[in-house]
Amino acid sequence: MTTTYAALLRGINVSGHKRVPMGDLRELLTRQGHGDVRTYLQSGNAVFTSASDDERALTTALERAIEQRFGFRVECVVRGAGYLRAVAEACPFPATSLEAKQLHVTYFSEPVDPGRLSSLDQAVYMPEEFRLGDRALYLYAPNGLGRSKLAGALARPALFQGVTATTRNWNTVVKLVELTHG
Template identity: 35%
Template sequence: MNNWLLLFRGINVGGNNIVPMKKLTEVLMSMGCAEVKTYIQTGNFLIEHQENNQSKLSANIADEVEKSFGFKPQVLVLSLDEFTQAARQNPFPKAELEPKSLHLFFLSQAAQSVDLNDLFLLKKPSESFELVGQVFYLHAPEGIGRSKLAVKVEKHLGVATTARNWNTVQKLLGLAGIE
């Protein structure tokens, strides 16, 4: 069995795509997922599954959610090593003191031909960002809701993303038994 982290995009946010975590857990278990653990209502799961291919597992889960709930979400599947590495590579360690100001945008695939200058023009003077592999780190001390950069990240990277704040990243690591 392989250990995976599932990051669902856009469920139970703003009253859209409402999915009870208990029912979603049941769907995952019916697909062969074991040791299913969840954190908060926005679609963060730790699972064990025999599938070795992340893309295939993601597509299968999205298809099952569509059958069960009537919409097809983006499901980013990460190994625990990938997720742990993303946390360890945080280029803004001082921002960890304000965990809701630090966000990790996990990319569905590597961004191609990214012009970071376009993103630099969008950022507030107080904001900092860095793209490291398939993770876009954003420190937005004034709040992500006030960040023009946060709204435009996906468009400028040209790939689908799903973001988690530092607090959620730490809670998921703890849930996985990683310190």
């Protein structure tokens, strides 16, 4: 039996840094024995099938393979199709009535203790808001991520130290659900 997964690579192909061509990523995943490998956009989204049911082992193997192939470390989050759908369905914001640039999901490598976020006074950032979910954080930024003061506050390294975090806009969240359930 195989499971369909999405691999979310953090911080690649941004301003010419950590360049990972999607064709090379597909080839790398195929060499690892994964099937039905596809990529979405240039920002590090890959979908594949695997006989493994161990997301952590898949993540570690992919991170090592990327470092060996490209010579630099790239943090990854690998999540199964069911989880991706559950995250989309659990969105606490009215996703269907918002523009994709207004809604983002940050996927975490592990659960995040809500206490890490207790220093953020959400009232200061209104109308921007965030909600913590299961290994995910939902961010509503009505003026987009680039202008979001709350996104900047959430990006402070100390908040999520020791946890891999990678963010996708709502269009990508929905597309990954489609690709993993297609």
